[in-house]
Amino acid sequence: MTISADDLTIRSADASDQEAVEALLRNALGKDDDPNYPAFLEWKHRQNAFGVSPAWVAVHEARIVGYRTFMRWAFRTGEGKRVTAVRAVDTATDPDYQGLGIFRRLTLQGVADLTLAGDGIVFNTPNDKSRPGYLKMGWQVSRRVPIGVLPRTPQSLIRMATSRVAASIWSEETQVGLPAANALTDLATASALLAHAPSRAFRTDRTPEYLAWRTAFEPLNYRLLLADESDPRMGGLIFRLRRRGAALEAAVIEQLVPDVRTGVRLMARMLNLTKADYAIAVRTSPSTGLIPLPGNGPLLTTRPLAASPPPAKEWALTLGDLELF
Structure with missing residues (x-):
C-alpha cells in the first residue's frame, strides 16, 4: 500500500x-x-x-x-x-x-x-x-558561539588536536570538587554562585532552581569546584569530564567567578587535579583564561515566535545552555 x-x-x-x-x-x-x-x-x-x-x-x-x-x-x-x-x-x-x-x-x-x-x-x-x-x-x-580551550600541557595540546571526533555523551568518573547534584540542592549555595552570573546581555534566566535541575542528572556527573570550599560566595566552576577520542576533555558548563584572577586560578587547578588534557567552554568573558578557537563553535540559529530574537552581539550563552540537548 x-x-x-x-x-x-x-x-x-x-x-x-x-x-x-x-x-x-x-x-x-x-x-x-x-x-x-x-x-x-x-x-x-x-x-x-x-x-x-x-x-x-x-x-x-x-x-x-x-x-x-x-x-x-x-x-x-x-x-x-x-x-x-x-x-x-x-x-x-x-x-x-x-x-x-x-x-x-x-x-x-x-x-x-x-x-x-x-x-x-x-x-x-x-x-x-x-x-x-x-x-x-x-x-x-x-x-x-565563541568557544575557547585551555590545554594542560604541550602533550595535551597534541592529543586535543588529534581527537577531532564527537565527545562521549556520558561522563567519566572523578572525585575532584563536589558532586554538583548534591551541592546545588542547597539553594543558598546556588544563590551565592549565581551572584557572579552575567547580569547584562541576553542570557539564560539562571535561578537556584534552574541550577539545581541543570546539574541533577547523575550519569552526567557534574562537579562543582569552589574557589573557597567554605564560602561559595568566592565563586566556582561547574564541569564534567568526557572522552573525546584519545583525549580527556573537561567541559565547563558554568564559570561563576568574580574576577579574572579567580577564574584563571580555578581553571588551572581543575585541570591539574583532574589530569584532563584540556578544558573547553564558551568564552562569555576572559575570566578563565581560555584561548579562542575562531570558527570552531556551533552556529546558533533562531526563529521568532511571539517575540523577536535579540541581535547576535547581545547573546551571552554558556556551555550549559548548549550541550547535550
Whole structure:
C-alpha cells in the first residue's frame, strides 16, 4: 500500500504516547543499548525547571510514526525582562515513513501552536546536515558561539588536536570538587554562585532552581569546584569530564567567578587535579583564561515566535545552555 502525507494525522502528544514515542526515539536514534536513555528523557522533558516540553506526533492508523519536541527555556534581557523560549531538540521519523515531510510538518505545527500560546522565540544549534532544513522553515543563523580551550600541557595540546571526533555523551568518573547534584540542592549555595552570573546581555534566566535541575542528572556527573570550599560566595566552576577520542576533555558548563584572577586560578587547578588534557567552554568573558578557537563553535540559529530574537552581539550563552540537548 502506498502511503501519502495526507494519510497522516498531526496532533499534540499526550501522556499515553510516552511508551510509543520512546520506542520510536530508541529505534530512530540508535539508543536501544543505552540504559540511561529513559531517565535522561524524563529529566530533560518532564523535570525541566522551565516546564514540561511540548511535543507533537504524526500518526498513521494508530501507529506513531513521527515525533517532534521543543524543550522549554527562558532568558533575561539586559534590562531584566524575561523572555520565554523553546529549544528545538528531539525529533524522529519511523524509517518506514521517510520521505513524507514528517519532520517539516511536525516542526511547523509546533511553531504555529507555540506562537499562538505566546512563547517568545525558538533557538538551537543544528549540525551541518539538519541546518538547511531549519533555514527553509524560517530559522536564521544568529552567530557562531565563541568557544575557547585551555590545554594542560604541550602533550595535551597534541592529543586535543588529534581527537577531532564527537565527545562521549556520558561522563567519566572523578572525585575532584563536589558532586554538583548534591551541592546545588542547597539553594543558598546556588544563590551565592549565581551572584557572579552575567547580569547584562541576553542570557539564560539562571535561578537556584534552574541550577539545581541543570546539574541533577547523575550519569552526567557534574562537579562543582569552589574557589573557597567554605564560602561559595568566592565563586566556582561547574564541569564534567568526557572522552573525546584519545583525549580527556573537561567541559565547563558554568564559570561563576568574580574576577579574572579567580577564574584563571580555578581553571588551572581543575585541570591539574583532574589530569584532563584540556578544558573547553564558551568564552562569555576572559575570566578563565581560555584561548579562542575562531570558527570552531556551533552556529546558533533562531526563529521568532511571539517575540523577536535579540541581535547576535547581545547573546551571552554558556556551555550549559548548549550541550547535550
